[in-house]
Amino acid sequence: MTAPLHEAHPAGPGRRTPDTQRGMRRRNLARVLHAVSAEGPLSRAAVASRIGLTRAAVSTLVDELIRSGLLEELGPERPGRVGRPGSALAVSGRGPAGIGAEVGVDHLAVCAVDLRGRIRARAVRQGANRGRAPGPVVAELSELVDRVVAEAEDEGLWPAGLAVAVPGLVARDARTVVRAPNLDWHDTDLAALLPTAFPLTVGNEATFGALAELWLGDGTPRDFLHVSAEIGIGGAVVVDGQPLSGTRGFAGELGHVPVQPDGPACPCGGRGCLEQYAGEEAVLRAAGLEPGEDRVGLLADRAAAGDRDVRRALREAGTALGIALTGAVNLLDPQGVVLGGALAGLAPWLLPSLREELARRTAGPACPVAVSRLGPQGPLLGAAHSVVRTVLDDPASVANRD
Structure with missing residues (x-):
């Protein structure tokens, strides 16, 4: 009796269902692409040695990745050696690109990065976004995205997706900005305001900063706390190479950890938050300076020149950072803390008091x-x-668009 079409035959010992075979092929395509991305140029034989597959199996996978525009052959590997040289493989400088965007309190920025990690196009607009309605801000961001995508396409690239970094809490749907106090945005569906023909992801700026440290940093550990600053202060926790998001996706809000329970009011609704002591505007106020276009440059120049008020303000900001970080360090026991964002440019004057407090x-x-x-x-x-990592993790999800 013939089985109904909807009824699957058992795979039985040693047999793989089509779904299992497809899943294994997708995983192996990713392994090949990751190996070449991390260590290339590599020959097929070198790839096979690194990922533990036969050369024949790797050749089939490589051919598929070349047809998809994700790998390219550079010619003979190490010409002149004994024996027949293999063809060197590298990730393609054409094909899919990652489009990144950032909504800052005082700027918008967009860039395109190819599979080799090179920035191929970039656009920036300086200007205050605080207190502006999301619609006009996103409209300007959309114009920058269009400009960068057009420049990338002129370079033979096409957008595999768009990821937008925002200074606020983002829901687990990766599209809704639940709260961005320094922009005064609440429950903003960014995907509805920024329609695209390619996948869109919205995330917290500190989390994206932490991922950049993990992927691009020099010797960054797999367990660390990342602290970044602009007007506000963001934090992210990375555990075993993965960002810790929390139940609602809100983990890492270091800037709103209170360091003085009866301190000044914060836009988040609390009092005495870290941002009120170590954010850029807070440090400028403490130093008796007016905010300008290049706040960090102004503070760094004054501190380097020996300005006592600026150095005192930065020392006190470092102390506040140390107090806020202490609780996280005691709770999580990370391998280290990484200072990013504007804090990186002020590290010489922040670090002594921060480290002392820790x-x-x-x-x-x-x-x-x-x-x-x-x-x-x-x-x-x-x-x-x-x-870009999404493409590397699942190359079968994209195809050559030429």
């Missing part, structure tokens, strides 16, 4: 504190690279 208050050995080399570019780069 050493005095933490229960265990002092937690190492490193300075990001990405600085304020971290969130934008992390957003763009998150799209």
Whole structure:
């Protein structure tokens, strides 16, 4: 009797269902692409050796990745060696690109990154976004996205997706900004305001900054706390190479940890939050300076020149950071703390008091504190690279668009 069409035959011992075979093929395509991305150029034989598959199996996978525009052959590997040289493989400089965008309190930025990690197009608009309705801000962001996509397409690239970094809480749907106090945005569906022909993801700027550190940083551990600053202060927790999102996706809001329970009011509704002591505007106020276009540059220049008020303000900001970080360090026991964003440019004057406070208050050995080399570019780069990683993780989901 013939089985009904909807009834699957049991696979039986040693047999794989089509779904299992397809899933294994997708995973192996990703393994090949990751190997070439991380260590390329590589020959087929070298790839096979690294991922533990036969050369024949790797050749089939490589051919598929070349047809999809994700890998390209560079010619003979190490010409002149004994024996027949293999053809060197590299991830393609054309094809899919990750589009990253950032909504800052005082700027908008967009960039395109290819599979090799190179920035191929970029656009920035300086200007205050605080207190503006989301619609006009997103409309301007959309114009920048269109400009960057057009420039990328002129380079033979096409957008595999768009990731937007925002300074606020983002719901688990990865499209809704639940609350961004320094923008005064609430329950904003960014995907509805920014329709695209490609996948869109919205995320917290500190989380994207932490991912950039993990993927692009030099020797960044897999368990760390990331702290970044602009007008506000963001934080992210990375555990075993993965960001800790929390039940609602709101983990890492270090800027709203109270360091003085009866301190000044904060836009979040609380009092004495870290942002009121270590955010850029707070440090400028404490130093008796007026906010300008290049706040960090102004503070760094004055501090380097020996301005006592600026140095005192930065020292007090470092102390506040140390107090806020102590609780997280004691609770999570990370391998280290990474200072990113604007804080990176002010590290020489923040770190002494920050480290002193951490050493005095933490229960265990002092937690190492490193300075990001990405600085304020971290969130934008992390957003763009998150799209690139999506392609590397599942190359079967994209196809050659030429």
